[in-house]
Structures are given as structure tokens and as C-alpha cells.
Amino acid sequence: MNPKPSSSRFNALIKIPTPIALCIGVICGLLISNFFSAPSIPSWPYTHIPSRTPLRNKVPLPTHQQRERVFNLLTSLSPHYTKECTRQSQPLYVQQAQERYAPLKGYQSPNHGFWLSALGLSPSPQSPYQASTSDVTAKPHKYFFAINLYNSFDVIPDLFATLFKVASILGYQNVYVSIYENGSTDQTKALLRIFDALTRSVGMRVTIRTSMRTRGAFVHRIEYLAEVRNAAFVPLHELRESNNEIFDTIIFMNDILPCVDDLLELIWQSRRNSAGITCAADYMYHDDLGAPVFYDNWVARDINGTALENAPFNAIFHHPPSAHAWQAHLPVQVQSCWNGVAILDPAPFYSPPHVKFRMAKIVQGECSASECSLICNDYWERGYGRIMMVPRVKLAYDRKVFDIIHPKRRNLEKIRGYSRLGGLPDNPRTDPQDRAWFGPHDRLFTEEEGEPIDFVPGPSHVWCWGWDGAGDLDGPDVDPIWEPMANRSRLADAILVKHNRSMIL
Numbered sequence: 001m002n003p004k005p006s007s008s009r010f011n012a013l014i015k016i017p018t019p020i021a022l023c024i025g026v027i028c029g030l031l032i033s034n035f036f037s038a039p040s041i042p043s044w045p046y047t048h049i050p051s052r053t054p055l056r057n058k059v060p061l062p063t064h065q066q067r068e069r070v071f072n073l074l075t076s077l078s079p080h081y082t083k084e085c086t087r088q089s090q091p092l093y094v095q096q097a098q099e100r101y102a103p104l105k106g107y108q109s110p111n112h113g114f115w116l117s118a119l120g121l122s123p124s125p126q127s128p129y130q131a132s133t134s135d136v137t138a139k140p141h142k143y144f145f146a147i148n149l150y151n152s153f154d155v156i157p158d159l160f161a162t163l164f165k166v167a168s169i170l171g172y173q174n175v176y177v178s179i180y181e182n183g184s185t186d187q188t189k190a191l192l193r194i195f196d197a198l199t200r201s202v203g204m205r206v207t208i209r210t211s212m213r214t215r216g217a218f219v220h221r222i223e224y225l226a227e228v229r230n231a232a233f234v235p236l237h238e239l240r241e242s243n244n245e246i247f248d249t250i251i252f253m254n255d256i257l258p259c260v261d262d263l264l265e266l267i268w269q270s271r272r273n274s275a276g277i278t279c280a281a282d283y284m285y286h287d288d289l290g291a292p293v294f295y296d297n298w299v300a301r302d303i304n305g306t307a308l309e310n311a312p313f314n315a316i317f318h319h320p321p322s323a324h325a326w327q328a329h330l331p332v333q334v335q336s337c338w339n340g341v342a343i344l345d346p347a348p349f350y351s352p353p354h355v356k357f358r359m360a361k362i363v364q365g366e367c368s369a370s371e372c373s374l375i376c377n378d379y380w381e382r383g384y385g386r387i388m389m390v391p392r393v394k395l396a397y398d399r400k401v402f403d404i405i406h407p408k409r410r411n412l413e414k415i416r417g418y419s420r421l422g423g424l425p426d427n428p429r430t431d432p433q434d435r436a437w438f439g440p441h442d443r444l445f446t447e448e449e450g451e452p453i454d455f456v457p458g459p460s461h462v463w464c465w466g467w468d469g470a471g472d473l474d475g476p477d478v479d480p481i482w483e484p485m486a487n488r489s490r491l492a493d494a495i496l497v498k499h500n501r502s503m504i505l
């Protein structure tokens with residue numbers, strides 16, 4: 001077992017003060033004010049005080065055509081790594097994805113074109129004023145994207161292109177992006193400003209904040225990392241205090257590049273299961289094995305509390321029922337996970353005792369786990385222990401691994417080596433490529449992949465490999481133990497739905 005806890009996060013700290021230039025333009029503020037005029041009624045237990053938006057001169061939002069121009073600009077200008085994700089998807093997958101994710105649509109558009117092109121297809125020649133088929137009269141579901149960046153010049157164009165496409169589906173007005181950037185030494189900030197301006201122009205809200213604090217101010221490295229993550233959540237609390245704006249789903253990501261449908265699937269699964277935390281699976285190349293292996297095993301624990309393995313897809317889980325479900329590409333309940341992108345239920349952030357990222361309470365004998373493991377434990381204790389991993393969503397940190405875990409789909413005739421004369425066409429549902437551990441990105445959905453998970457209460461003990469970080473070790477430095485879990489997390493109540501976020505399917 002090789003615990004390389006996200007080593008990229010733990011590089012030497014270089015600090016060069018850069019003038020902060022946060023673009024919080026007056027115009028943008030006015031654009032945004034348009035959205036506060038629509039009343040929203042939180043369905044879960046928070047008293048709704050209608051926000052009083054002072055009457056201001058309203059700057060009209062761009063017209064549909066103008067928005068589409070910005071959309072085309074942003075999405076063609078930038079995708080570099082992720083552009084292959086959905087481009088040549090098989091038609092049946094595209095149809096399935098459109099049907100599956102239609103309940104996530106958060107806008108009333110006269111045009112289906114956005115929807116199609118966001119999934120990587122060219123818009124079909126339809127009347128641009130055809131009526132929308134979805135009924136979007138229900139209370140909008142609001143999404144808070146929290147993103148930590150550091151020297152991310154390379155990934156920002158793709159990141160924004162993806163965010164922008166996802167937001168075009170969720171509804172720009174329902175999406176808030178909070179980026180916390182801690183003192184990058186490359187041109188991250190300059191790039192961020194460009195995208196900030198473009199996204200704001202269509203009514204998507206973005207805040208970008210920059211820190212000048214270095215790790216030196218903190219005793220413990222986990223304390224510092226927790227601080228950086230919490231910083232991305234500051235606007236969540238500010239918006240609640242100033243506007244009583246409540247978000248329904250949080251998407252937390254680092255500098256990893258999911259495809260549009262990866263994010264949609266995570267959000268879909270999270271809402272389908274009203275899950276506390278929903279994770280993807282991230283993979284890293286393992287030189288000795290010559291294959292990609294599951295990466296974030298410092299955090300990930302199966303529902304028995306056992307650590308997941310740095311192993312290829314088929315050997316990640318020890319817990320037999322979990323291994324079985326995983327190998328059938330079905331979502332799996334876990335005790336703890338993070339893995340690059342996590343979808344969180346915001347409820348435990350809003351209601352006391354508020355969860356936040358934190359380091360272990362070492363004086364109270366708590367094992368020095370990652371801030372992400374600890375937040376999973378805290379979710380369990382607050383009764384939000386519906387934590388799950390989605391095997392379909394495979395994430396890579398580089399191109400090499402991306403290409404291995406998402407091979408291009410090959411023609412079935414080429415695989416078979418002969419072409420059929422007459423008879424039935426090939427059945428895409430039985431394509432052997434889709435039974436492979438690492439198959440094409442556009443694998444068809446099975447019915448079971450949409451079934452809700454049967455959650456069970458948490459394990460009595462969880463394997464914890466502590467990292468006090470006192471020495472210079474670039475990884476866990478304390479002997480691992482089976483740490484007992486709080487009684488609360490072992491009760492049936494820990495997995496009861498407290499905040500129903502399900503979609504109308």
C-alpha cells in the first residue's frame with residue numbers, strides 16, 4: 001500500500017506577494033441583482049426572510065443570441081484536455097444522457113441547442129424558438145461550486161469551459177462559483193480575471209479570492225489545508241447572512257478536470273440518493289504495475305472501515321459486497337471518500353454545530369487523519385452518513401492516465417475481425433468494450449445504475465493512518481490504528497434522509 005496523499009498539494013511553499021486584483025465590478029453586481037428578485041422558498045428548515053433588493057437601474061441580461069455567442073466563444077476557445085470527453089459519443093449514450101440529466105435542467109430556454117452542445121454535440125437544426133419541454137416552475141435548485149487553485153494556469157481554460165457548460169444546463173442563475181486561490185506564482189490570476197468577466201456577462205456569479213497567508217503561520221499542515229478549503233466556503237456563509245440565500249448542493253473540486261457529463265452524473269447520483277457526500281474515483285499511473293491505480297486511499301474507506309487499495313479498478317475494495325457492486329460499475333456506499341471532486345449536501349454547513357474542514361483534535365486522542373476524512377466522520381456524526389462513490393466517474397490528473405481509463409471506442413466490426421452480412425445490426429448494449437474495467441467514456445447506462453443505494457449505518461472502527469506532520473515525511477508518519485467511531489454514526493438515524501434533494505424524475 002502506498003499512501004501518496006495528494007502529494008501535489010504538499011509542495012514547498014513559495015510566496016511571492018502579488019497585487020490582488022479582484023474584479024467585483026459594479027456592472028456585475030447589477031446583473032446579479034436581477035436574480036434576487038425571483039423569490040425562492042427553501043423547503044428545508046430555514047425561515048425564509050425575503051431579501052429586499054433595493055431598486056436599482058437594472059442592466060438587462062444578454063439576449064439569448066448574445067448568450068449563445070458567449071457560450072460558443074468560451075467553449076471553443078478553451079477546451080484543451082477535456083475536449084474529447086463527449087465529442088464522439090455514441091448516439092444511444094447521448095440520448096440516454098439527455099434523458100437522464102433532463103431533471104437537472106434549471107433554465108427556460110427557447111432553444112435546445114445549448115443543451116446539446118454542452119454534451120458535446122452540434123446543435124441540431126431546430127427552430128430556435130421552439131418551446132421548452134421541461135417544466136421549470138419548481139423552486140430552483142442552487143449549486144455552489146467551491147474550488148481551490150494554486151498555480152493552475154494550465155487547467156483554468158478547461159475548468160471554466162466545463163463549469164460554463166455545466167452551468168448552462170443547471171441554469172446560470174442557479175450557479176455560484178467560489179474560487180480561492182492562494183498566492184499563485186504564475187499567471188493564474190490574470191487568466192481568472194478573463195474568465196470571470198466572460199462568465200459574469202451571462203449572469204453566472206463568480207468570486208475569486210486570493211490569500212497572502214503562507215503555511216508558515218500554521219503549526220500543522222492539515223490545519224493549513226483545512227484553512228485553504230474553508231476559505232472557498234466563505235461566500236456560502238456570507239450569502240446566507242446578507243441575502244438569506246441558501247444553496248442546495250455544493251460541488252467541491254481542486255485542479256482536476258472532469259468532463260461535463262462526469263459532473264452531471266455526480267450531481268445526479270448525489271441528488272438521486274440525497275447523499276451527504278458523493279465522490280468520483282481518481283486514478284494515478286503506477287510505474288511498477290504499468291497501469292493506473294486508484295489514488296486517494298489516504299481518505300477513502302469502505303463501509304467496513306477498511307482502506308481502499310492503490311490498485312487497479314478490479315482490486316480497489318476489500319469489503320466483498322462493495323467490490324462486487326464496484327466491478328459491476330454500480331455506485332457504492334463508503335465510510336469516507338474525497339477523490340478529487342466531491343458533491344456535498346450543504347445542510348451540515350448551515351445548521352449548528354456547523355461542520356467545516358478541520359484538523360484532528362489530537363489532545364482528545366483523535367487520529368490525525370486528513371481534513372477530508374474528518375469531514376466525512378463529522379457528516380456521519382451529524383446524521384448525514386449517506387456517503388458514496390460513483391465508479392462511472394473516473395478522473396485523471398494527466399493525459400496519459402485519461403487515455404488509459406477512457407480508451408476510444410472502437411468499431412465492433414474491427415474488434416470481431418469480420419463484418420456481418422445482413423442480419424441485425426450490432427447491439428450497443430452488449431459491446432464487449434463496456435465490460436472492460438477501463439472502457440470508453442460513453443458506456444451506456446444500465447437500469448441498476450439509476451437505482452437508489454440501500455444505505456447502512458457506519459462501521460464501529462475505521463482504519464486510520466495518521467499524519468502529524470511534525471517531521472519532514474511527505475506522508476503518514478504515525479502507525480495506523482483501527483479508530484473507534486462515534487456511537488451516533490452507528491445508529492440507523494445516521495443514514496436517514498434529513499435533507500431531501502431528490503429530483504422529480
Ligand SMILES: *[C@@H]1O[C@H](CO)[C@@H](O)[C@H](O)[C@H]1NC(C)=O
Nearest residue numbers: 009010011014150182183214
Ligand atoms: C496553496 O495551497 C496549496 C494546496 O492547496 C499548496 O500546495 C501551496 O503551496 C499553497 N501556496 C502558498 C503560496 O501557500
Ligand SMILES: *[C@@H]1O[C@H](CO)[C@@H](O)[C@H](O)[C@H]1NC(C)=O
Nearest residue numbers: 304305306318319320461482
Ligand atoms: C472489517 O473491519 C474489521 C475491523 O472493524 C477488520 O478486522 C476486518 O478485517 C475488516 N474486513 C475486511 C474484509 O476488510
Ligand SMILES: *[C@@H]1O[C@H](CO)[C@@H](O)[C@H](O)[C@H]1NC(C)=O
Nearest residue numbers: 460484485486487488489490
Ligand atoms: C457508545 O456505546 C457503547 C456500547 O455500545 C457504550 O459502552 C458507550 O458508553 C457509548 N458511548 C457514548 C459516548 O455514549
Ligand SMILES: *[C@@H]1O[C@H](CO)[C@@H](O)[C@H](O)[C@H]1NC(C)=O
Nearest residue numbers: 274496497500501502503504
Ligand atoms: C424526497 O422527495 C421526493 C419527491 O419530492 C419523494 O418522492 C421522496 O419520497 C422523498 N424521499 C424521502 C426519503 O423523503
